[in-house]
Amino acid sequence: MKILFVGATRGMGRSLARLMAARGDSLCLLGRDAEALALSAKDLEIRGASGPVTTVPCDLADEGSIVPAVDQADEALGGFDTVVITAGVFATQEVLEQDTALRARLLTVNFSNTIQLCEAVRGRLLERGGGTLCVFSSVAGERGRKPVGLYGATKSGLSHYLESLDHRHRAEGLVTVTVKPGFVKTSMTEGLDPPPFAGEPDGVAVRVLKAIDRGWPVVYCPAIWGWIMLVIRWLPRAVMRRIGF
Secondary structure (H helix, E strand, O other): OEEEEEOOOOHHHHHHHHHHHHOOOEEEEEEOOHHHHHHHHHHHHHOOOOOOOEEEEOOOOOHHHHHHHHHHHHHHHOOOOEEEEOOOOOOOHHHHHHOHHHHHHHHHHHHHHHHHHHHHHHHHHHHOOOEEEEEEOOHHHOOOOHHHHHHHHHHHHHHHHHHHHHHHHHHHOEEEEEEEEOOEOOHHHOOOOOOOOOEOHHHHHHHHHHHHHHOOOEEEEOOHHHHHHHHHHHOOHHHHHHOOO
């Protein structure tokens, strides 16, 4: 695959990019930290990526950087056929309620500009007869919940968009894979108490790569979160008000 990858420098994205490199895929990394991108590129080349791993500056908080970055990545890869977006912003509900600047950044990065990026690559993939668009959402978007009201709202909207995209374009060859991680032990969740079914980035990466290869429209990571959220979706609203989940 020729992969445009946003978010490969840490956490689940780094683990997934390493698996892709190890099997010989070509990658172009997009991100806002030039030093982290360069280190990740060298790491992926050592692990077996096909050809040099290129890097392109792109800040999802800056809408104006998105299309130029996609143009550069397209040229570097000689036409990408796969797009992976794992980048995002997380903060607790309490912090987001107090920090207006962080709240604005989270809403922009996780929702509106991630969709702008998807739209920027959607047309190119369809012009080429299709491809794969894999985007990390979250189980936090499955249901309105006390601890993740703002973060969950961005992921709910993103999941809605991705499902619509899959319904509309899969027959044309564009396969949309929505990844819905539960709690995963990464720098994003550092300092939070992990629940009993917390996952590890490497385990998530293995499952996501399988979903990409098989074209699954939705994948929960770890898999047990699919069953957990099935129960949560059916709980009455009166119950959701009483519990802290």
